[in-house]
Amino acid sequence: MARVFVITGPSGVGKGTLIRGLMARLPELELSVSATTRAPRAGERDGVDYHFLTREEFDRRVAQGEFVEHADYAGRSYGTLRSELEDRVRAGAPVVLEIEVQGARQVREALPEAVQVFIAPPSLEALRTRLTARGTDDSEEVERRLQVAEEELAAQPEFGHVVVNDRLEDALEQLTAIVSQELA
Numbered sequence: 181m182a183r184v185f186v187i188t189g190p191s192g193v194g195k196g197t198l199i200r201g202l203m204a205r206l207p208e209l210e211l212s213v214s215a216t217t218r219a220p221r222a223g224e225r226d227g228v229d230y231h232f233l234t235r236e237e238f239d240r241r242v243a244q245g246e247f248v249e250h251a252d253y254a255g256r257s258y259g260t261l262r263s264e265l266e267d268r269v270r271a272g273a274p275v276v277l278e279i280e281v282q283g284a285r286q287v288r289e290a291l292p293e294a295v296q297v298f299i300a301p302p303s304l305e306a307l308r309t310r311l312t313a314r315g316t317d318d319s320e321e322v323e324r325r326l327q328v329a330e331e332e333l334a335a336q337p338e339f340g341h342v343v344v345n346d347r348l349e350d351a352l353e354q355l356t357a358i359v360s361q362e363l364a
């Protein structure tokens with residue numbers, strides 16, 4: 181039975197929003213808290229939104245083999261700690277990972293049974309609008325993320341499931357259907 185769900189896709193596409201909706205509908209899901217070297221945004225809490233690590237701490241943990249996957253994204257490092265994943269998987273809990281595309285590829289190698297869902301935007305313009313409207317990143321950072329997004333969108337055919345997040349309710353319905361089917 182599939183117990184690990186990887187939700188990937190470009191920044192600003194709505195992964196976090198969809199995962200919040202998914203977890204409200206399927207409360208047995210548990211979210212893996214990633215580690216990152218980026219600074220917390222206003223309102224983000226250490227250990228809840230991310231494990232915020234210094235560069236030295238992140239690199240030390242990489243060297244000690246503590247990550248299932250890790251990747252550089254827009255000049256920062258992000259990764260999934262084994263400790264976040266393994267206890268939950270052992271306990272039989274279904275786990276959701278919200279990660280970018282390079283990390284999703286590494287999980288595909290390490291855990292081929294994981295279900296991978298790529299969330300796609302209706303257009304690059306819509307992605308730009310969402311990243312700008314979210315208001316968490318300055319215009320330089322938005323441009324960096326859009327540049328990465330073009331490469332990430334090219335990876336879409338690698339994924340078993342693709343959900344286009346145009347109307348949020350429709351996308352949430354589709355994502356919930358995919359996950360429910362795997363859990364059944």
Ligand code: ADP
Pocket residue numbers: 189190191192193194195196197198310311313314345346347348349
């Ligand atoms: P990600 O986690 O992929 O970076 P977010 O969930 O933070 O993306 O969403 C980015 C922004 O887009 C947020 O402001 C969110 O409210 C908005 N958003 C999400 N889904 C939609 C949608 N279907 N239509 C319009 N805006 C959306």
Ligand code: 5GP
Pocket residue numbers: 189190191195214215218249250251253258259260278279280281282283284
């Ligand atoms: P943000 O800075 O917007 O929180 O995240 C930037 C990107 O990093 C997003 O695409 C997000 O999905 C991705 N990300 C978050 N956590 C992880 C992780 O643990 N591993 C990888 N590979 N990417 C992550």
